[in-house]
Amino acid sequence: MNQGPVHSHLQFGTVTADPPVFLAPMAGYTDPVFRAICREYGAGAVVSELASAEGFVRGSGGTARILETFGEVHPAAAQMFGAEAHSVARAAAEVERSGAFDWIDLNCGCPARKIAGQGAGAGLLRDVAGLRRYVETVRASVRGTLSVKTRIGYCEQDDPAAVACAAEEGGADLLIVHGRPATKRHAGPVHLDRIAKMKAAVRIPVVGNGGIAGREDAERMIRETGVDGVMIGQAAIGRPWIFRELLPNREPPVSTGERCAVIERHLRGLRDLYVRSGLDRDRAERKACSAGRAHLAGYLRGIRGRRELMRRIQGVRRVGEMLEEVRRTVD
Numbered sequence: 001m002n003q004g005p006v007h008s009h010l011q012f013g014t015v016t017a018d019p020p021v022f023l024a025p026m027a028g029y030t031d032p033v034f035r036a037i038c039r040e041y042g043a044g045a046v047v048s049e050l051a052s053a054e055g056f057v058r059g060s061g062g063t064a065r066i067l068e069t070f071g072e073v074h075p076a077a078a079q080m081f082g083a084e085a086h087s088v089a090r091a092a093a094e095v096e097r098s099g100a101f102d103w104i105d106l107n108c109g110c111p112a113r114k115i116a117g118q119g120a121g122a123g124l125l126r127d128v129a130g131l132r133r134y135v136e137t138v139r140a141s142v143r144g145t146l147s148v149k150t151r152i153g154y155c156e157q158d159d160p161a162a163v164a165c166a167a168e169e170g171g172a173d174l175l176i177v178h179g180r181p182a183t184k185r186h187a188g189p190v191h192l193d194r195i196a197k198m199k200a201a202v203r204i205p206v207v208g209n210g211g212i213a214g215r216e217d218a219e220r221m222i223r224e225t226g227v228d229g230v231m232i233g234q235a236a237i238g239r240p241w242i243f244r245e246l247l248p249n250r251e252p253p254v255s256t257g258e259r260c261a262v263i264e265r266h267l268r269g270l271r272d273l274y275v276r277s278g279l280d281r282d283r284a285e286r287k288a289c290s291a292g293r294a295h296l297a298g299y300l301r302g303i304r305g306r307r308e309l310m311r312r313i314q315g316v317r318r319v320g321e322m323l324e325e326v327r328r329t330v331d
């Protein structure tokens with residue numbers, strides 16, 4: 001019997017991830033429809049793209065859109081970022097009260113200059129005592145479950161255990177660790193030995209992230225670090241069925257028909273979501289096409305004629321037309 005690498009569940013705070021395989025937050029990709037699709041394929045929990053606490057408090061439409069949901073997708077986290085702990089605490093408490101999400105995740109690892117440069121995201125890793133106080137401040141406002149998604153350090157020289165302890169002492173219920181330092185962004189080697197140090201330094205559960213593209217990588221992450229769960233990012237783009245591939249006894253290869261059905265569901269779902277959020281039909285169609293193009297490049301990886309198709313759909317502004325082009329290439 002093929003058990004798959006992860007066949008238990010993970011309880012953290014009031015949340016249960018079953019299986020303990022998480023979809024990573026990815027700005028521009030993990031929209032509410034994609035989160036729903038990944039959950040159906042077997043992701044045990046999903047996380048929203050990063051949402052600005054300041055934007056939320058100001059009532060920005062863009063932030064509100066990030067924190068929209070699509071159907072009942074649980075368990076799901078709202079990921080918040082911000083440099084100022086009290087604003088993040090306020091926004092997190094409000095999001096929690098809305099009841100749309102099951103827990104709050106704090107982004108303490110984004111390396112983008114406009115975020116880390118302001119002292120948010122990975123900028124918080126430059127001062128671990130400050131990181132502990134930051135988490136503590138948010139913890140004081142969040143009644144339910146709180147996780148911290150972070151890295152092994154800002155740069156290669158940082159002490160990963162100190163980062164883990166800061167999150168735990170600040171009151172996080174779960175630590176999610178991307179095994180690359182912030183200076184290496186989303187590529188390069190994943191330091192499993194440093195994730196293992198973080199796991200050994202704390203009592204709260206730890207989820208390992210970075211470079212997991214299939215069953216063997218997930219097994220290796222768990223075996224070499226002792227983490228309680230894994231998180232998958234880039235490998236899920238255009239391949240949400242990766243979560244099914246990790247489940248025990250369920251590995252049917254994805255058929256062309258299934259791939260097309262997922263693409264259709266995703267693009268139509270995005271359009272419906274935008275209509276529901278108040279855009280008129282034309283704008284919703286255009287926005288769904290633009291967001292969908294990024295996903296299509298992934299969904300059609302390995303398909304003959306992909307490059308030509310991507311060129312043809314550049315100017316397409318209606319979902320139906322885009323799907324027609326996809327079918328013509330794939331059939």
Ligand SMILES: Cc1cc2nc3c(=O)[nH]c(=O)nc-3n(C[C@H](O)[C@H](O)[C@H](O)COP(=O)(O)O)c2cc1C
Binds near residue numbers: 027028079107212
């Ligand atoms: C396009 C892109 C967008 C991302 N956006 C976020 C984000 O909004 N919040 C976050 O915590 N991490 C973000 N990440 C980092 C991922 O969550 C993940 O930690 C990283 O990609 C490593 O995992 P992987 O090797 O499985 O992709 C992003 C990564 C990529 C590639």
